[in-house]
Amino acid sequence: MKKFLADLGPCTAIIGAQWGDEGKGKVTDILGEHFDVIARACGGANAGHTIVVGGKKHVFHLLPAGCLHEGKPVVLGSGMVIHLPTLLEEIETLKKAGVHLLDRLFISGSAHILFEFHKKIDAVMEERRGAEGIGTTKRGIGPAYMDKAARSGIRMEQLTGDLRKVLTEKAKDVKIMYGIDVDIDAELAALKTAEHVLKHAIISLLPDFLREFIEKKKTILIEGAQAVLLDLDHGSYPYVTSSQTTAAGALQGLGLPPKILSSCIGVAKAYCTRVGSGNFLTEDTGEAGERLRERGGEYGSTTGRPRRTGWLHLPHLQYGAFINGFSAINLTKLDVLDTEKEIPVGVGVDTNGKVIYEKLAGWQTSTRSITEFGKLPKAAQDYVLFIEKKIGVPVRLIGTGQGREEIIVR
Numbered sequence: 001m002k003k004f005l006a007d008l009g010p011c012t013a014i015i016g017a018q019w020g021d022e023g024k025g026k027v028t029d030i031l032g033e034h035f036d037v038i039a040r041a042c043g044g045a046n047a048g049h050t051i052v053v054g055g056k057k058h059v060f061h062l063l064p065a066g067c068l069h070e071g072k073p074v075v076l077g078s079g080m081v082i083h084l085p086t087l088l089e090e091i092e093t094l095k096k097a098g099v100h101l102l103d104r105l106f107i108s109g110s111a112h113i114l115f116e117f118h119k120k121i122d123a124v125m126e127e128r129r130g131a132e133g134i135g136t137t138k139r140g141i142g143p144a145y146m147d148k149a150a151r152s153g154i155r156m157e158q159l160t161g162d163l164r165k166v167l168t169e170k171a172k173d174v175k176i177m178y179g180i181d182v183d184i185d186a187e188l189a190a191l192k193t194a195e196h197v198l199k200h201a202i203i204s205l206l207p208d209f210l211r212e213f214i215e216k217k218k219t220i221l222i223e224g225a226q227a228v229l230l231d232l233d234h235g236s237y238p239y240v241t242s243s244q245t246t247a248a249g250a251l252q253g254l255g256l257p258p259k260i261l262s263s264c265i266g267v268a269k270a271y272c273t274r275v276g277s278g279n280f281l282t283e284d285t286g287e288a289g290e291r292l293r294e295r296g297g298e299y300g301s302t303t304g305r306p307r308r309t310g311w312l313h314l315p316h317l318q319y320g321a322f323i324n325g326f327s328a329i330n331l332t333k334l335d336v337l338d339t340e341k342e343i344p345v346g347v348g349v350d351t352n353g354k355v356i357y358e359k360l361a362g363w364q365t366s367t368r369s370i371t372e373f374g375k376l377p378k379a380a381q382d383y384v385l386f387i388e389k390k391i392g393v394p395v396r397l398i399g400t401g402q403g404r405e406e407i408i409v410r
């Protein structure tokens, strides 16, 4: 671990390399102990990051999973859209678990507030799309970013102001466009509750705030949300989310200069999943896919929806490695493949658009909880080395279970 940490350097981003839910939360939690500041940059409560510490499960939607480490500043970036009741609930749940956050939570004043009506608009827009629905998490993400891009959003820095007038105007537009009645009083009441708890956490200029840490040689760990193939610009549009999910997007979301990033860990499952609609070339709708879903517990942590399952597609990982400049890969959930006889891996696409698979030998023995690469069965080692060679990026972390300690560091 020491060598690995030294290689990471002072600013590391953890980025999803597939369609999300790769296990970003787990690795941020593990590495968080060794960093000074833990940050989330973009997205909202569409994220669901589950970690298991000492047998206890924690699920995060807005807070970075790395926030469990007492005493470390936790930052919510300018690129985020924040549903305040969800944030308060997460803070409260942590408090009940004995983790105190309020005196070390810092929220960018430029982050946008996501209202109840954004969620309702999300649902109406999905309904209107009919069969072409994106399969959003219905957390209001698209509509909140629509307001941001239209420059009519409401930001965290406005939380302490009187927002009745601006919400009344907004409500008129929402009624005309979507036929939705905005409950202005309820929205205002939620803002008041949040203001009371969070007003001291709001930072007026996040880049200046972070610069001070950097000048004091403090290290920063950025927990990405969503993943490369869900990126608004570079993902499988329109079946994407509405934010930038890449390393560059994370830096933008925090107001950090690109040159500061010393390393970027791409997180990829040892197979592949997707929630929501859109192309999934290596999807397996048969028995093997069902096995992956059951063994991997592939049900969304945000919506509970069954995740679509399938195999790795190496061109996607190569694509993500380029866009983000992955310096290392964290291959997660290797243990889920333990019962497979043969593991197909997508290595390319033929002229008819069909995936070309290479079939690798399975190991059919448990890798659960193994923490040394040399102790993995030979076929599992070969599987990892095959992927590493094809992507051209070292696989330095390998997940062998949900628990914080179930990981191999190379």
Ligand code: GDP
Binding pocket: 016, 020, 021, 022, 023, 024, 025, 026, 047, 048, 049, 050, 051, 052, 296, 297, 301, 332, 333, 334, 335, 336, 398, 399, 400, 401, 402, 406
């Ligand atoms: P995230 O959104 O990228 O943080 O990932 P999620 O938390 O949505 O989904 C990953 C799921 O896989 C969580 O339930 C994790 O506890 C679990 N997980 C992470 N790493 C491993 C691993 O190596 N093995 C197994 N079996 N489960 C893992």
Ligand code: IMO
Binding pocket: 016, 019, 020, 021, 022, 046, 047, 048, 049, 134, 135, 136, 137, 138, 139, 140, 141, 142, 224, 225, 226, 227, 230, 239, 240, 241, 242, 275, 276, 277
């Ligand atoms: P984490 O951080 C998996 C998917 C949704 C849908 C599309 C658009 O846990 O990896 P949205 O609600 O963002 O407008 O939905 O993006 N999606 C995710 N899938 N993991 C996530 O986050 C996701 N966040 C959004 O399922 O297909």
Ligand code: MG
Binding pocket: 020, 021, 022, 047, 048, 049, 050, 301
């Ligand atoms: Mg998730």
